Amino acid sequence: MKNRSLMLATALLLLPAANVLAADDADVSGSLELGIRAVDDQDNSAKYQEYRDIDDGLFGNLNLNYFKGSYYFGVDGKNIGLDDQSYLFKGGSYGQFDYSIFYDEIPHNLSFGAKSLYSGIGTDMLTINVDPDNEAAWNSFDYSVDRKKYGAEVGASFGSPFFVDVGVSREEKDGLKPLGTGSFSGQVEMPEPVDYETDDLNIAGGFGSTEIMFKVTGMISSFDNNNKSISWTNPFTSATEINTLPPDNDYGKIGANLTWRNLPMMSALLVNGSYSNITNDFSINELNMAAPTGLNQTAFDGDISYSTFSASLVSRPMDQLDTRLFYSYLDKENDSSIIQYTGGSNASHLFDYSKHNLGFDANYNLARHTKLGAGYEFKDVDRNNRHDAETSTDNVLFVKAKNTSLDFMTVKASYTFLDRDADESHDLTGVSITDAEYIAQFVQRFDATTKQKNEIKLALEFYPVKNLDFGLEYAYVNNDYDDVTLGRTEDEGHELYLDFMWRAAQILQVSGFAGYEKYEADSNHYNYQAGAGTPPQTADPTIDDGNPSSYLWTQSLDDDFWTIGLMGQMPLMKDRLRLSLSWQYQQSDGETDFTTEGTSALLPIDEAEDYYITTVEAKALYAVTEKLDMILGYIYEDVEYEDLQYLGYEYQPSGSILTGAYADHDYETHLGYLTVRYKF
Amino acid sequence: MRRKFLTRLSLSLAVFVLLFMGIDQFDRPITLTQAHAAAMDDMGAVCADCHEDLSPAFAQSYHGRAWTGMNSSSTCQSCHGSADKHIDDPSRETIVSYNKDGGRSTEELNKQCLNCHVATSMLSYWEVGAHSRNDVACASCHTIHTSRSSVDQLSVCFTCHRSKRGEISKRSHHPVQEGKVQCSDCHNPHGTQSTHGMINAENVNQLCYQCHADKRGPYVYEHPPVEENCAICHAPHGSRHAKLLTEKVPNLCQDCHDWSRHPGTPYDGKTGFTGSSPSNRFFGRSCLNCHGAIHGSTSFENHAFTR
Structure with a gap:
């Protein structure tokens, strides 16, 4: 609080500075806002403060704009002294150069009041110094990560067609987040220390005219994690174990793009190419790990590169027709070290892929302000070490239409069909039906497997009278995964959103929105333990192995989401007092249903991330003078959350040691505030 | 840490005040040619005769300040087209009007803006972008006659992308409504080479890696x-x-x-x-x-x- 007050007092220094500046024939304007607020129960749930710092006390914002001739300068400061504060200094000379210096903090509060049996929280060494059964003696802490980013950017063209932009920044992340780990001895959740630094340098330069634009870009980025691994005592075995944490990396990228306009048929050609590379290197010793028996090497060199090329040609061969032809290529190459073991097990499999994407589309303007569009797109993906979908080929067709013939209405509609064909390449030589690996040929994964996708979109904008606007947006998406034996077989989504705004002759402005989303997904699964029992369980879900412990089951998800909001603004005293009110409500309802061929019935899940969020906000803005105004405001937020995975939360359920991560869901808060803003 | 930052901030403010003290070196004298000055004054005065509410606001706008500062010859007619007929017949049909019922096609309106802005690197991909190809006018997002130069993305983008308003307010979200992430951090509304989503990178992962x-x-x-x-x-x-x-x-x-x-x-x-x-x-x-x-x-x- 003391520091915050000091910083707000420092900000007040701007007022005399502004007066000094204004005396110099310059145009100086800005504002300084000071506020005080009171909030109850803000610490009950980290979710309330997830990305913000709201607690009792002072807060403030400042803004300053200076103009003199061609030169300008501005300062923006928000939430001064708080954990979500930000500052932006920017200036320049029109048509000559510009610059900015920025500082921004974002808190990410994950869970308050977590507790752990470990000592050394925040370090990379967790030990147990308490009786694990005595939860009262566990150490309390908050899961929270603070992000600070600061840097500067400069751009210059000095009135010429040539330009150059340079930017540098540093991002620091500091805090704790939950890390889960486990083995067959038991499962442990622990606080993982976050202590990251990322330094970026961006450079761009080029030439721009009405006909030709050429730009070269470069980026260097370095990520450092000050904790390479974490050592922890396994409470189930008392052994010291090691978990690895995100690795350091160096990222570099160069790119170039060319835009060439005014070509025949009113065409423009755009060509773009880039190359980027991510590298790192570390040894097993740096991770404080012992070399396992049979390991082929104890050092790792990471090396992943992306090469991209794309080109687009847009044309207008006729007044009514515009076209686009495009091609893009992306190649991800992974040249990192391959870890192998004597005997062949445990080897790492480096994943990389290449993509080609080619398409053509056209829009044609018909009579009566109707525009028709259609297009075709072909995509081919070739993957390494993805045996369930080594290649996939997409053929996409779309049609769309738009009509604006009525002054009071715009209607848009589109339909897209995607047909994906994926090829599998399993090598199951020597694998028997009772081996776990045998099942690989029956698992098709939704992200890359063969499917048909149908998508319909509708949009309507309606202005029946001058002061009333309506809008509607609807989308339907269906994915049908035809060839799936095990995995997701179908998913379907509906989204409907409406909004309106009504302005009643400067007296009242009312706006509102409503939305509904529905998502359903079905999937097939097979429960088995390879080779176990008599007769032995098999890894083939298409046959009956005669063992009742192996069986097929299905799962159906049904998620619904509603939201509705109303906002109103009304002047109570013209140019003096304005009242604003808003209300928003959200409801989410998820269910999971099952069928089974097993002997035990499966119980549906009715509480699957169900929640209700109510927000009410009221504020009155009173203009005391032309330069001084005040806001008196109130905000109410109420969140209720129900999920079977968190109902009846325990810290030591059988076979587990937990910390309370994400267990503090519900909150109900009242916040009142008063601000005074001085404009100069 | 906080104390260290406080010290840094105070030093920054001191530098900032010093910067202003030496600002005259950047202050190029405005040397309007007589012809330009006459054109500006005449047209400005003529337009202001009827549009008296817009004239002072425009002087405070980004364009107004930039044109003055850059010694530009641009006038109201640079964006609104020739006013010769409009002076005799002050209807929307005789001027390039950016109002919803102005009767001009999106292409016509955007052409007025691109006359000056097409050579900026920000618009390298304009022609191929989804907004350009779906008749989104520059003026649908940008308001010229105000002192604000930046777009209030939370209101502007959701005017068309209605479902996104619902999505960013869901229980799990990026800090968009908290003002810490903007649509333009991930998307370039002026067009990108990416064929889907107008994202600011060659593919999704490279975009996400920028923060993660x-x-x-x-x-x-x-x-x-x-x-x-x-x-x-x-x-x-x-x-x-x-x-x-x-x-x-x-x-x-x-x-x-x-x-x-x-x-x-x-x-x-x-x-x-x-x-x-x-x-x-x-x-x-x-x-x-x-x-x-x-x-x-x-x-x-x-x-x-x-x-």
Whole structure:
């Protein structure tokens, strides 16, 4: 609080500075806002403060704009002294150069009041110094990560067609987040220390005219994690174990793009190419790990590169027709070290892929302000070490239409069909039906497997009278995964959103929105333990192995989401007092249903991330003078959350040691505030 | 840390005040030619005769200040076209009007803006972008006659992208409504070379890595969908599921992982903390209770992302 007050007092220094500046024939304007607020129960749930710092006390914002001739300068400061504060200094000379210096903090509060049996929280060494059964003696802490980013950017063209932009920044992340780990001895959740630094340098330069634009870009980025691994005592075995944490990396990228306009048929050609590379290197010793028996090497060199090329040609061969032809290529190459073991097990499999994407589309303007569009797109993906979908080929067709013939209405509609064909390449030589690996040929994964996708979109904008606007947006998406034996077989989504705004002759402005989303997904699964029992369980879900412990089951998800909001603004005293009110409500309802061929019935899940969020906000803005105004405001937020995975939360359920991560869901808060803003 | 920052801020403010003291070196004298000055004065005065409310506001706008500062010859007619007929017949048909009922096509309106702005690098991809090809006018997003130069993205973008307003307010979201992330941090509304979504990168992962550098790897053991496309598991605009996931865990994981023992086991209503068969594969964070290194692992032993 003391520091915050000091910083707000420092900000007040701007007022005399502004007066000094204004005396110099310059145009100086800005504002300084000071506020005080009171909030109850803000610490009950980290979710309330997830990305913000709201607690009792002072807060403030400042803004300053200076103009003199061609030169300008501005300062923006928000939430001064708080954990979500930000500052932006920017200036320049029109048509000559510009610059900015920025500082921004974002808190990410994950869970308050977590507790752990470990000592050394925040370090990379967790030990147990308490009786694990005595939860009262566990150490309390908050899961929270603070992000600070600061840097500067400069751009210059000095009135010429040539330009150059340079930017540098540093991002620091500091805090704790939950890390889960486990083995067959038991499962442990622990606080993982976050202590990251990322330094970026961006450079761009080029030439721009009405006909030709050429730009070269470069980026260097370095990520450092000050904790390479974490050592922890396994409470189930008392052994010291090691978990690895995100690795350091160096990222570099160069790119170039060319835009060439005014070509025949009113065409423009755009060509773009880039190359980027991510590298790192570390040894097993740096991770404080012992070399396992049979390991082929104890050092790792990471090396992943992306090469991209794309080109687009847009044309207008006729007044009514515009076209686009495009091609893009992306190649991800992974040249990192391959870890192998004597005997062949445990080897790492480096994943990389290449993509080609080619398409053509056209829009044609018909009579009566109707525009028709259609297009075709072909995509081919070739993957390494993805045996369930080594290649996939997409053929996409779309049609769309738009009509604006009525002054009071715009209607848009589109339909897209995607047909994906994926090829599998399993090598199951020597694998028997009772081996776990045998099942690989029956698992098709939704992200890359063969499917048909149908998508319909509708949009309507309606202005029946001058002061009333309506809008509607609807989308339907269906994915049908035809060839799936095990995995997701179908998913379907509906989204409907409406909004309106009504302005009643400067007296009242009312706006509102409503939305509904529905998502359903079905999937097939097979429960088995390879080779176990008599007769032995098999890894083939298409046959009956005669063992009742192996069986097929299905799962159906049904998620619904509603939201509705109303906002109103009304002047109570013209140019003096304005009242604003808003209300928003959200409801989410998820269910999971099952069928089974097993002997035990499966119980549906009715509480699957169900929640209700109510927000009410009221504020009155009173203009005391032309330069001084005040806001008196109130905000109410109420969140209720129900999920079977968190109902009846325990810290030591059988076979587990937990910390309370994400267990503090519900909150109900009242916040009142008063601000005074001085404009100069 | 906070004290150190306070010191830095105070020093910055001191530098800032000093900067102003020496600002005259940047203050180029405005040397309007007599012809330009006459044109500006005459047209400005003529337009202001009727549009008296717009004239002072425009002087405070970004364009107004820039034109004055740059000694530009631009006038109201630079954007609104010749006013010769409009002076005699002050209807919307005789001038380039950017109002909804102005009667001009989007292409005509945008041409006025592109006359000056087409040569800026920001608009390198304008022609190929989805906004240009779907008749979005510059004036649909940018308001010229105001002192604000930046677009209030929370209101402007949702005017057309209605579903995104619902998505960013879902329980799991990026800090967009908190003002810490803007639509333009990930998307370039002026067009990009990417064929879908107008994202500010060559592919989704390279975009996400700009903020999530800890997910870049390279890892010893990789999770293929993580390496191909973050959006397979995450819905970046918001989700009713924790961690911006596209489905709830364990459902999302089990859609891909069926194997001997627990990956293929059903976790039903009996497996929560309060159920008759509690399972640490289901309660709490489910699969992530053990598989904490789901984005990749640098362990030299393959523990299925548990280490």
